[in-house]
Amino acid sequence: MVYLTRRERFNAAHKLWVEDWSEEKNVAFFGKCSNRNWHGHNYELFVTVKGEPDPVTGFVMDVKQLSKLIQSEITDKVDHSNLNLDVGFIPKGMQPTTENLAILFWKQLEPHIEGCQLHCIKLCETENIYVEYYGG
Amino acid sequence: MVYLTRRERFNAAHKLWVEDWSEEKNVAFFGKCSNRNWHGHNYELFVTVKGEPDPVTGFVMDVKQLSKLIQSEITDKVDHSNLNLDVGFIPKGMQPTTENLAILFWKQLEPHIEGCQLHCIKLCETENIYVEYYGG
């Protein structure tokens, strides 16, 4: 079993804001991340698949195909977007935290991986913060 | 003459949109950067000052003071902000491009540098794009 990882990147705006909470509670809990006029990030996304390398080609998966899948299923839909407003696969009202995004990206990508298995979604929000999700 | 550089970081939302242009023209010129619902970046800011090291302390400038100045004059005002809407020192209608931000950051910081000279503002928008401004 070999694990193969491809990095893609996207830039997006978001805010963290619970609709059922008062402004005071939102600001107290989320701090600067609750700015009503949004802020944004350069996200780095690492997608890892696992499988046996093909005995002829030496590939677990064609990494160019993996890149295209990540783009068509995830980054084309979130790049230069507002994560609270613009993205069909992010449920309205769900906080676009790095944690929730990683889970949603898994659901978005997993049905399209063929011939090997999705292993991990790693999403970096800043150079100091990242999350990893392994499904299940 | 020695050049001393301090890095600070901030995260912000923006869009590129000329009010006098039609939506078609904005989208044709600015592409995805014109998304009306904003997008955002992790910006890296490098501020360089120049001067002679003090013969006793060996400092061109106290880098902790430089850091505090950059924070009070620039990053406290732009971090987790919307660069088109929230920042007093960015004129309304001026495009918040990396180029214009570098010039505005220079103007913001230069009057506060004492005992040495501001030399360069370098602002990185992504790992692939940055600008440098040397004043004048």
Next chain:
Amino acid sequence: MVYLTRRERFNAAHKLWVEDWSEEKNVAFFGKCSNRNWHGHNYELFVTVKGEPDPVTGFVMDVKQLSKLIQSEITDKVDHSNLNLDVGFIPKGMQPTTENLAILFWKQLEPHIEGCQLHCIKLCETENIYVEYYGG
């Protein structure tokens, strides 16, 4: 289960030196790391916690709280310190190797993590060397 990681940094001096060994044996075993006048590093510390994201906030843990905990329990105590002499939670005579530091940092932090679980302490000594400790 989602894994959330926060990076913090600190700078410290140390040396590797077994008191029961002769100088010759120390130098032979630890090489330049045994310099009696110390040397030092910029350490990078990655702390990973794991848990279910809260259904309302989307947080495994408030990453600002995690950052504060790492600072109060670890980095405030080791930053700009001498790891052999200055740090209360490092037993006298224990080598301040990256391996031992990672284990001690785990013990230092683990009792303070609430609402989720500490998963990993990763400590980077240089760009070429790092260790990971998962407890137990």
Next chain:
Amino acid sequence: MVYLTRRERFNAAHKLWVEDWSEEKNVAFFGKCSNRNWHGHNYELFVTVKGEPDPVTGFVMDVKQLSKLIQSEITDKVDHSNLNLDVGFIPKGMQPTTENLAILFWKQLEPHIEGCQLHCIKLCETENIYVEYYGG
């Protein structure tokens, strides 16, 4: 159990080309990687071993010895080489993909690790692509 990682680097040329396939099929499958005149990469290799830190030295393994082993068994043999032509431990006809290289590097290094266990070979081909192999 603590995991200790050492990074080494090497630069090499290769191409991906299945001898039993026509040129058309090779180009269609491998794209630019099939250029008959070769291309190349700066590879980054991360080797992770695991074990208990020695109670006296605090070492899982002497990282300088680990570095020397990686050099003598792997990087001295692949640095500034042509991976298809020059390396004795890469079977002729096996594609020098990142996946296959990671497995071969494991086999090359594993018999020489004493006092602890080899845990992972991580090999980065570009900043966007890497593989990990854990043996077995």
Next chain:
Amino acid sequence: MVYLTRRERFNAAHKLWVEDWSEEKNVAFFGKCSNRNWHGHNYELFVTVKGEPDPVTGFVMDVKQLSKLIQSEITDKVDHSNLNLDVGFIPKGMQPTTENLAILFWKQLEPHIEGCQLHCIKLCETENIYVEYYGG
């Protein structure tokens, strides 16, 4: 005057070998870089242009256009190539050193920059080695 930089990347094979020299002299002078079967690198290319930001758009130059120019004039021609054999604009017999490549890339790109000026070609061969060329 503002300086705007765009990074692009490419992977290529090369060797350093003076045809008029004996094999011994080549190996003595160029060391491992003279391997007859080639080696290769992940090159990072930083192109800097300078000019006044447009008062309406805030652009020194459209960085997407700059990216396309770098690709069409340089990286499409050198990516996944053999720099000694495959690239029309590298004179046969000229050593494909980082120095010479930077000068050739300047000549390749400079005639196509309009509305501002080419300022610098920076080319990184490894994380430890890079060159800069400012024309003239």
Next chain:
Amino acid sequence: MVYLTRRERFNAAHKLWVEDWSEEKNVAFFGKCSNRNWHGHNYELFVTVKGEPDPVTGFVMDVKQLSKLIQSEITDKVDHSNLNLDVGFIPKGMQPTTENLAILFWKQLEPHIEGCQLHCIKLCETENIYVEYYGG
């Protein structure tokens, strides 16, 4: 004229402390950097030389020779050292600030550069702080 840069690295301990000042004044001015038991850093050193590439070899300078010079004249003397106590070319009582180190490194290296000219010493103390010195 082409500019060629080589990176080398070293790890060292130091403190900032003016002997003629009281402990209070030292702590007030230098903060945590005045810890009497030292602290330390992973320093990154970038040395830039400039010249015309040789028409036959394409080299401004043999970068392996530049690396050896930097090691013999600088990094072999400061690596794993205490910059206040152990280094012959650092005058006693001179603060080992990044600024002063850059100037001293220039003086140490400049007489040994032949066939081209030393252009810049860049020294990074942390990922957030660096200095540059161009001589004179």
